[in-house]
Every structure is written in structure tokens, then in C-alpha cells.
Amino acid sequence: MRILRNYFLKEFIAPLFLAFFVLTFVMLLGNLIKIAELIINKGVDIYVVGKLFLFMVPSLLIYILPISTLVAILLSMGRLSSDNEIVTIKASGIGLSQLIIPQLIVGLIISLCMVIINDRVIPYAHFETRKTLMQVGIKNPAAVLEPGVFINSFEKYKLFIYSIEENRLHNIRIYESQGENKPARIIAAKRGEFIVDPEKNIVKLKLMDGTTDEPDPDNPKIFYKLNFKTYFMTLAMTSPDTGKIEKKPKDMTIHELEAAIADLKKQGIKDANLLVAEIHKKISLAFSSFVFILLGLPLAVITRRREKSINFSIAFIIVMIYYLMLLGTEALAREGYLAPAIAFWTPNAIFGLIGAILTFRLCVY
Numbered sequence: 001m002r003i004l005r006n007y008f009l010k011e012f013i014a015p016l017f018l019a020f021f022v023l024t025f026v027m028l029l030g031n032l033i034k035i036a037e038l039i040i041n042k043g044v045d046i047y048v049v050g051k052l053f054l055f056m057v058p059s060l061l062i063y064i065l066p067i068s069t070l071v072a073i074l075l076s077m078g079r080l081s082s083d084n085e086i087v088t089i090k091a092s093g094i095g096l097s098q099l100i101i102p103q104l105i106v107g108l109i110i111s112l113c114m115v116i117i118n119d120r121v122i123p124y125a126h127f128e129t130r131k132t133l134m135q136v137g138i139k140n141p142a143a144v145l146e147p148g149v150f151i152n153s154f155e156k157y158k159l160f161i162y163s164i165e166e167n168r169l170h171n172i173r174i175y176e177s178q179g180e181n182k183p184a185r186i187i188a189a190k191r192g193e194f195i196v197d198p199e200k201n202i203v204k205l206k207l208m209d210g211t212t213d214e215p216d217p218d219n220p221k222i223f224y225k226l227n228f229k230t231y232f233m234t235l236a237m238t239s240p241d242t243g244k245i246e247k248k249p250k251d252m253t254i255h256e257l258e259a260a261i262a263d264l265k266k267q268g269i270k271d272a273n274l275l276v277a278e279i280h281k282k283i284s285l286a287f288s289s290f291v292f293i294l295l296g297l298p299l300a301v302i303t304r305r306r307e308k309s310i311n312f313s314i315a316f317i318i319v320m321i322y323y324l325m326l327l328g329t330e331a332l333a334r335e336g337y338l339a340p341a342i343a344f345w346t347p348n349a350i351f352g353l354i355g356a357i358l359t360f361r362l363c364v365y
Contacts, residue, residue, distance in 0.1 A: 004089065009102040011080060016072035016106075023064045024057075031056060051132050055125040061117055062285055067319055069107055070292035074311040077300035086301055097363040100297055107293035114286035119254050127251035154203075154235040167193050172207065174233070178215060183223075186213040189231070207231040249278040277333050277340035284344040288322065291348050295355030298362045322347050 035049055080086050090096060145151055151159040162171035169192040176185040189210030194203055208230055216222040249257065257279050261272045299314060325347045333343035 004094065004099055005102050008076075008080070008099045009106070011076040012072055012103050012106065015075040016068055019068040019071040019075075020064060023068055024060065027060050027064065028053075028057070048132060052129060055129040055132070058117060058121045058125040062114070062122065065110055065114060066285075066288040066292050067315065069110060069289045070296045070318060071312065071315045073103060073293050073296040074300045074315055075308060077297055078303065078311050081301045081303075095363060100359070100363075103293055103297065104290070107290040110289040111287045114289060115283060118282040118286050123251050123253055123256075127247060130248075130251070157233075157235065169193060172210070183215045185215060187211075187231070187233075188213075203235045205233045205235055207233065249275055252278070254279055254282060273333065273336065273340060277330070277344065280340045280344040281330070284348055285326075287348055291352045291355065292318070292322075294359060295351050298355065298358035301362055302358070318351075322351060325350070 031053075035053055077086075086096065089099070145159075145161065145164060147161050147164045149160070151161070156176055158175040158177075160173040160175075161169050163169070170190070172187075172189045172192045174187040174189075176187070178185060187207065187210060189207035191208045193206050195206055196203055207228070210228055210231060212226045212228070212231075214224040214226065216224065247256070252260065252275075257275050261275050264272045264275075295318065296315070299318075300311070303310070303314065326344070329338060329343040329346050332338040333340045
């Protein structure tokens with residue numbers, strides 16, 4: 001019996017590591033283009049880019065590990081089933097339930113490890129990424145700004161930049177609010193560039209060849225248009241110092257989230273659904289690995305497919321349905337239609353129940 005259990009486990013572990021490394025490579029490869037752009041086009045220091053790259057890895061594990069376990073169980077059990085090894089074992093009077101216990105234990109261990117990663121590693125990496133990006137923004141603002149979208153990174157001003165090439169800006173629109181129901185002051189320039197003063201945490205914006213539309217404070221319908229060759233603006237930025245960057249729910253550990261919830265309750269604020277939802281999200285996503293093994297194991301035996309393409313297709317369908325269901329229930333939780341505990345555990349409960357029923361039938365019959 002031990003030999004068979006080890007054989008089943010060996011068949012599962014090999015594709016697990018293979019799927020893990022392949023998925024990690026594919027997901028990182030998709031981000032390498034952005035990383036290369038920061039170095040080549042925006043002149044960000046390679047050391048800083050390396051830090052961002054390392055901090056990116058933990059956030060991918062929350063998806064890579066569950067999908068890897070699902071692919072591994074489908075490939076391993078699919079091959080054993082297609083080669084009639086499972087039929088032969090059952091015909092010999094050996095119960096399948098005793099042979100699949102190692103895979104379920106591995107899935108449980110992975111899930112417990114993911115709880116720690118989701119609670120400790122990912123929040124740290126997410127917070128360090130924000131700090132690093134803030135430091136990059138102080139030294140090289142153009143590197144963290146996106147062209148073609150409204151930018152709200154600076155106090156009082158909203159920017160729209162059509163094109164950014166290194167530190168050179170093209171076709172700039174700057175909007176300064178003058179108050180509610182009042183027209184905004186508009187500054188337009190053909191070209192511009194940032195002049196950074198890291199010690200004072202300020203950024204000066206040098207604008208060239210532009211105009212300003214100044215609304216008359218007494219009559220908002222009247223505008224004064226001023227032309228300029230060169231115009232300097234000072235844009236205040238938040239300090240990147242650790243203590244001055246407020247943590248978002250994604251940056252917090254479960255202990256910090258619980259402390260924040262308790263603090264809100266002390267202030268008489270009972271609505272802490274976003275923080276409660278983040279706790280349930282961390283734990284429920286961690287246990288998706290165990291749920292995927294529980295569901296994938298009987299599906300692989302039932303379908304009896306050796307072809308990797310078929311198994312990958314089944315894995316893709318399961319993952320797509322699971323995460324679409326999770327997105328739907330999460331949206332309902334954030335809108336207040338579902339309690340966070342129900343919303344984030346519903347996909348696990350449904351998939352786990354289906355998997356448990358199919359596994360039970362497989363072991364009994």
C-alpha cells in the first residue's frame with residue numbers, strides 16, 4: 001500500500017513543480033515588457049526596477065499555486081486513469097480512498113502555506129512596492145505617470161498628458177479647480193519637463209509654448225487668455241517616508257486588519273465591511289488549492305484523458321468559472337448585498353461540495 005501511495009504522490013509532484021515553474025515564467029514574462037520600459041524608455045535605476053520585480057513575485061503566487069495544483073492533479077490522475085491503472089487497482093480490491101490521501105494532504109499543506117503568504121508576505125510586498133514607486137515618483141515623476149489618462153497625483157491639480165518620452169512631456173493640459181460649480185483654471189502647453197527637488201519633496205513643472213485660461217472671479221463666464229513662452233509650476237508631493245504612507249487594506253496583515261476594525265468600533269463606526277472582506281479574501285483564496293485538488297481529482301478519473309491539451313482545457317474552464325464567481329460575490333459584498341463571510345467562501349463551498357461528492361462516489365463505487 002505504501003508503494004502505491006508513494007507512486008501516486010510521485011506522479012502528482014512532478015507535474016506540480018513543472019506547472020508551477022511554467023506558470024511563474026509565463027506570468028513574469030508578461031510583466032517583463034513593463035520592467036524593460038522603465039529601464040530603457042524612462043531611465044529608472046536598474047536596482048529599483050529589480051526591487052519592483054522581486055516584490056511582484058509574491059502577488060502572483062496567490063494565483064500560480066492554486067492553478068498549478070489543479071493542472072498537476074488533472075495531468076497525473078488523468079494519465080493513471082487513461083492507462084487503466086486505477087481500474088486495475090480497484091479490481092485488486094484496494095480502495096482508492098487510501099491512495100489519494102497524500103494528494104489531499106499536499107493540497108492542505110499548500111493552502112496553509114498560502115494563508116501565511118497571503119497574510120505576511122503579500123501585504124509586505126504590496127506596501128514596499130508602493131513605497132518604491134513613491135521614491136521613483138520623487139526622483140523621476142515621468143517614469144510613474146501614464147500618458148492619455150487623467151493624473152491625480154499632485155495636490156490641487158489634475159493633469160492630462162498626451163505623450164511622455166523620458167522626461168519630456170508633449171501636449172499637456174492642467175486643470176485647477178476654483179471651487180464647486182465654478183469653471184476650472186486651464187493651463188495648456190505644447191511641451192514640458194519636470195525639475196525635481198528630492199530634498200524638499202517638491203517637483204517643478206516647466207511648461208513651454210502654452211496658454212492659460214483664467215476665469216474672472218466676479219463673472220465665471222468671462223475668461224482671460226494669457227500666452228507664455230515659459231511657465232514654471234510647483235507641484236507638492238507626499239513624502240515617501242514609511243510613517244507618512246498610509247497602509248491600504250491590501251497592505252495590512254490579518255492582525256492589523258482586526259486592529260483597524262476594533263479601532264473603528266471604538267469610534268462608533270460599525271461599517272467595516274471592506275476590512276472584514278479583506279480578511280476573508282486572504283483566507284478563502286489560500287484554500288482554493290485544496291478545493292481544486294478535491295474537484296480535479298475525480299474529474300480527471302471520470303474524463304479518463306491522457307492528452308495534456310484536454311486537461312489544460314478542463315483546468316482553464318474550472319479556473320475561469322471559479323474566479324468569475326469570486327469576482328461576482330466580491331462585488332455583491334462590496335455593495336453590501338452579501339456578508340463578506342458568505343461572499344468569499346461561496347465559490348470554495350460550491351466547488352468543494354461538488355468535489356467531495358464526486359470523490360466520495362469515486363471511492364465507493
